Amino acid sequence: MLDLVAKSPLSGLLSLTQGSVALTEATPASIISIVPFKGRAAEAEAALQSAYGVGLPPLGGVSQVAQNRVLWFGDGQYLLIADRAEMPKITEIAAVTDQSDAWAVMHLEGRDAAAVLARLCPIDLRPEYFSKGQTARTEVAHMPAIVTPTVNGFEIMVMQSLVKTAVKSLHSAMKSVAVQKM
Amino acid sequence: MRINCPNCGDRDVREFHYRGSAKLLNRPAPDAGEAAFVDYVYLRENPAGLNRELWFHEMGCRSWIVAQRNMSTHEFAGTELARNAKRGAK
Structure with a gap:
């Protein structure tokens, strides 16, 4: 019998540190997209509340209770980041897909994290415009990405098929900022 | 160039894909006839001013x-x- 070893999407690529900034991998339990059917958002929210203790976030927002999070993921679309084992059966009220094997999650953290990300991402990353509790679907180095501010930097999610390009681009920006700040 | 997305706020134009005139929203009825469909598919205004687009x-x-x-x-x-x-607005 084969004994298969599960590898994380960024294994062998991270962690990296350059100057004050570190790029590390995060491995959430599971990532599930939830798109409530027309007029059923309140029911979907109630089901998530009782299972995970989190509701649906507002436009561009994040709701979080302990390790359970829901990210706004587009118009009427949400991304639940929590353990799929607790997932209630809500397929009658929402389109639900397990996207755990689609997204890779990285943390870019440190004093110059915003300066690094600003080289690759067109949105305004200054804390007065983009801070904890918010999230954005945008692009990072021309790749579709989800960027979410953390306490000390950003969580960046990209498609797993793009991780090598994403790490290469982020590392190159990290090196460039580190050299300029020397 | 920045575009104000009703969901996301001001975003750089590189995040967007341009589709063309919003006339595409006003598809003629299936029995509207050939002339109406030629107009819908091929004919576009080119105003030196405001244009409604997707x-x-x-x-x-x-x-x-x-x-x-x-x-x-x-x-x-x-x-x-x-x-x-x-829909149906010019």
């Missing part, structure tokens, strides 16, 4: 947006989600 926030919230853009200055006069946009 943009897709491809690298963002993935919503279709109807924008009023000044064709002479590229200035945007307003945006709304295509699903809320009035």
Whole structure:
């Protein structure tokens, strides 16, 4: 019998540190997209509340209770980041897909994290415009990405098929900022 | 150039895909006849002023947006989600 070893999407690529900034991998339990059917958002929210203790976030927002999070993921679309084992059966009220094997999650953290990300991402990353509790679907180095501010930097999610390009681009920006700040 | 997405706020134009005139929202009835479909598929206004057009926030919230853009200055006069946009308007 084969004994298969599960590898994380960024294994062998991270962690990296350059100057004050570190790029590390995060491995959430599971990532599930939830798109409530027309007029059923309140029911979907109630089901998530009782299972995970989190509701649906507002436009561009994040709701979080302990390790359970829901990210706004587009118009009427949400991304639940929590353990799929607790997932209630809500397929009658929402389109639900397990996207755990689609997204890779990285943390870019440190004093110059915003300066690094600003080289690759067109949105305004200054804390007065983009801070904890918010999230954005945008692009990072021309790749579709989800960027979410953390306490000390950003969580960046990209498609797993793009991780090598994403790490290469982020590392190159990290090196460039580190050299300029020397 | 920045476009004000009704969901995401001001975003760089590189996040968007341009589709063309918002006339595409006003599809003629199936029995409207050939002339109406020729007009719908091929004929476009080219005003030196505001044009109503479709943009897709491809690298963002993935919503279709109807924008009023000044064709002479590229200035945007307003945006709304295509699903809320009035159909049948010129």
